[in-house]
Amino acid sequence: MNTLPAFDREPYLRELAATVLAIGTDERGPYAVLSDTILYPEGGGQPADHGMIGLSAVVDVQKRESEIRHYLAEAIPVGAAQVVLDWARRFDHMQQHTGQHLLTAVAHTRFGWPTTAFHLGDTRCDVELETPSISTTELALLEYAIAEEIHAARVVRARQVSPEDYAALAVRSRGLPEGHSGAIRLVEIEGLDLNTCGGTHVRSTAELEVVKLLGTEPIRGGIRLFFVVGGRARARMGEHERRNAALRALLGAPDEELVVALEAKLDQLKAAERRGRALEEEFATAVIDRLALGSDRILAHHFEDKDANFVQKAARQLASRVPSQVVFLTGTRDGVSCFVLTAGEASGFDVAMAGKELASILDAKGGGAKGFFQGKTSTLARLDQALAWLRG
Numbered sequence: 001m002n003t004l005p006a007f008d009r010e011p012y013l014r015e016l017a018a019t020v021l022a023i024g025t026d027e028r029g030p031y032a033v034l035s036d037t038i039l040y041p042e043g044g045g046q047p048a049d050h051g052m053i054g055l056s057a058v059v060d061v062q063k064r065e066s067e068i069r070h071y072l073a074e075a076i077p078v079g080a081a082q083v084v085l086d087w088a089r090r091f092d093h094m095q096q097h098t099g100q101h102l103l104t105a106v107a108h109t110r111f112g113w114p115t116t117a118f119h120l121g122d123t124r125c126d127v128e129l130e131t132p133s134i135s136t137t138e139l140a141l142l143e144y145a146i147a148e149e150i151h152a153a154r155v156v157r158a159r160q161v162s163p164e165d166y167a168a169l170a171v172r173s174r175g176l177p178e179g180h181s182g183a184i185r186l187v188e189i190e191g192l193d194l195n196t197c198g199g200t201h202v203r204s205t206a207e208l209e210v211v212k213l214l215g216t217e218p219i220r221g222g223i224r225l226f227f228v229v230g231g232r233a234r235a236r237m238g239e240h241e242r243r244n245a246a247l248r249a250l251l252g253a254p255d256e257e258l259v260v261a262l263e264a265k266l267d268q269l270k271a272a273e274r275r276g277r278a279l280e281e282e283f284a285t286a287v288i289d290r291l292a293l294g295s296d297r298i299l300a301h302h303f304e305d306k307d308a309n310f311v312q313k314a315a316r317q318l319a320s321r322v323p324s325q326v327v328f329l330t331g332t333r334d335g336v337s338c339f340v341l342t343a344g345e346a347s348g349f350d351v352a353m354a355g356k357e358l359a360s361i362l363d364a365k366g367g368g369a370k371g372f373f374q375g376k377t378s379t380l381a382r383l384d385q386a387l388a389w390l391r392g
């Protein structure tokens, strides 16, 4: 293709009458090659466009072997076809991508922080800046300086230059794809920035609406700065508002007191858990004290709403008090039941044999060692039968 593709000439074009020149299938699936296209192929940090060719959805667009392959949900025939761009997705990419140009230019010229990488994520973007740290104040100043350039509504335009002209220009980034030859595409933010780039951009910084810096984290000796632009900033603000409204209702506090209110609730929860554990231990001690008074050879008890840990601990405590008796404890919590069978050596009781038999009666999985047998089951419906066998 000698002439530039339509997405390059007219990034705001949303529909195009084109011809499907060739169809094929590769490891990514069925694809079509068009006479011209408004669908941007993934590259330069900008994700691929989505859209429609005829009746088929385009799920991916990639440059392969000097052609642009439009990967399709369903195969289509060669011939004339209407191409429709998923404009919402594209405009979002144009905002994020152009926002990154602006952020990079301002961070470099005003703060001396060069950009070394850019990622356009599904929900947020980030750049990696060559600086050991960025303070909260610097972050606020950077955001404000970017906002001023948005207010200035600077024209953003792309153009092709010859390699000779390119060499003479003050271009910020000199990254060209490997093996590049011929004309070079430059993207300019008038009066501010000149850069090589093959992506799609908004036509004025005013269309960025807002660049919101979200935060930083250290990475590879530099700083990773997260941000969102335009529609994403508004969507994010909307999500924050919905979340805050839900939290206000739950915590009964205004926005500025939500964190303090939640911290207080968590403290209350921890205190309640401590009290709960103390009560549970008191309860276990009381039950064990009562059971230990029993003179039957088999000491049995069922704990409702108690898990295997609790039942095991109780069984060990009780068994240590009654070395010549047999301890059989069960428990149920959250639909899972367990049993423990144990007896001291003085009892002369075969725990392993009896445990297996009980597991069989209770339809349980289990095992054990050294006079201790435990099992897990989904139901204790045959508990009476198990007890009868044990006592018989």
Ligand SMILES: [Zn+2]
Residues within 6 Å of the ligand: 097, 098, 101, 187, 197, 198, 199, 200, 201
């Ligand atoms: Zn760009």
